Amino acid sequence: MYYIGVDFGGMSIKGGLVNEQGRIVFKCVVPTKPNGSSDSIADDLARLIDTVIKNSSADKLQIGAIGIGFPGTTDAKNGIIRYAANVNFKDYPIVSAINERLSCNLPILISNDANCAALGEAMYGQKKVDNAIFVTLGTGVGTGIIIDGKVFEGFNSMGAEGGHIRLKTGGALCGCGNKGCYEAYASASALIKQTKLAVKKHSGSILAEVSQTEGFTGKTAFIAARKNCPVALALINKYTKYVGDGMISLLNLFGSEYIIVGGGISREGDYFIKPLEEYINRYKYGHDFYPKTKVMAASLYNDAGIIGAAELYKSQSK
């Protein structure tokens, strides 16, 4: 059996056909219309899914279900997009809209994009784990909670918005309009801001030098740290604490054994993942009697969303 997974992003819609082992056997992509009406975006989405279906029937592959991950707030139970970031969906019944456009009679499941990526990484990432907290550090901070091999949606799918838990009450302004959110301290964008500030303050540092050739990205501080720049090392140390403190909050509530970190920064093993794991195990609640938490880097990268969305249907039957 094969499953269709769609990763709906602000820039592109990616659809894939995924086999029972979580491997993508066919993939296609169309750009997202940023100013399109909800209905016209649904048209594009349905057409993309239809392409995947046609491709599979040419190969006589049997499809079990369709899963779609959206950026924003989805009401999984009722198949409605409550709100989507950068796309014109507001209380839009996406599942019935696609059903109207396709006549395939396949079950269609939806979830948040970070939830899908979390499911993909937990099932087919570095290690198969049934209980994990997924935290992806990008423009924002996306989180997904996997409990017993299923996505934790929270009441009416209003949960698992870990990027907006408070890290510092009254602190830095977040894109969501509130102050002190985890995302405002721990996203890759926040690290870039912190890097810029450090360069401004320490214009003679190796970090400042590196920024002149490399520019300001999530990697800048790590490149300088590898050159033993004390400014960069201190900056990363502080950033790691921010990331770790938010993960500790999530651990206190969900108690998972595994944390999976996504985003480009997750590839900075010795300079990031390792000290992060040490920090969490030293400062989490109950660190003296709970088992150690294992922190792993995500490994499916950009495919996690497709693979996880394709897995939604199977995970429901667990």
Added chain:
Amino acid sequence: MYYIGVDFGGMSIKGGLVNEQGRIVFKCVVPTKPNGSSDSIADDLARLIDTVIKNSSADKLQIGAIGIGFPGTTDAKNGIIRYAANVNFKDYPIVSAINERLSCNLPILISNDANCAALGEAMYGQKKVDNAIFVTLGTGVGTGIIIDGKVFEGFNSMGAEGGHIRLKTGGALCGCGNKGCYEAYASASALIKQTKLAVKKHSGSILAEVSQTEGFTGKTAFIAARKNCPVALALINKYTKYVGDGMISLLNLFGSEYIIVGGGISREGDYFIKPLEEYINRYKYGHDFYPKTKVMAASLYNDAGIIGAAELYKSQSK
């Protein structure tokens, strides 16, 4: 059918017989031995339960199960107390210890005390609700999450420790040894600390005057606020934001419609519960498209733990 509920506290062990409507029909209490061995405390606990059983059989009442709430970390699935605050239990198999001491063949369930109180308040408090976040403000901050009428334990019962999520990274020292925990800002003890500081800073205020006659309790600031003391009003305003910010983090993750507030402070309706509800609905993530969150005061007070523990067995079959 009747159910036995036990609220195991650092000072006393309270046992009750609870009917199907969540009413306690018989109750008894023994003091907790602070320095007793695990086995001798289990003796006391078993004897207390036996007293409740004998009392019920005298009245020919049928008992369905026993539930016990402990302060600390309980492994509900395996019937083990991992760690208990102020009591000598460490990885102690309490369920088998009680089974050995009683020969009643009743199912015995355990959970954390705040989880039990949460379940009691959600089922039999101001309003019956199947999805709620319970936050009790006392010496610490205890939290319990009710999802679909059941206690949310987290992976291996290591979850729902909301008192120790981060509210202010690197901030005030918490009793748990970490910095910036929710409990260090939002507990009644934290409010008392904040009141003392305000009195020190504003020795001529009405608040300072009130503290001389009333001493320093969780009520001091509210008494002064009712006399229109601007220092007390500002203090409560800040405290309400602390309490609200932690609740917003919990809401972002669990997405519940209801928050139930326990502890003496929860009785300060117009000066606390009402502005707290306003704050949360104004600043929670998705406030512009999610339904309003209702904040309610707990209403079972000291009986919530017994009633909730008695409910554990019934809730499992939901």
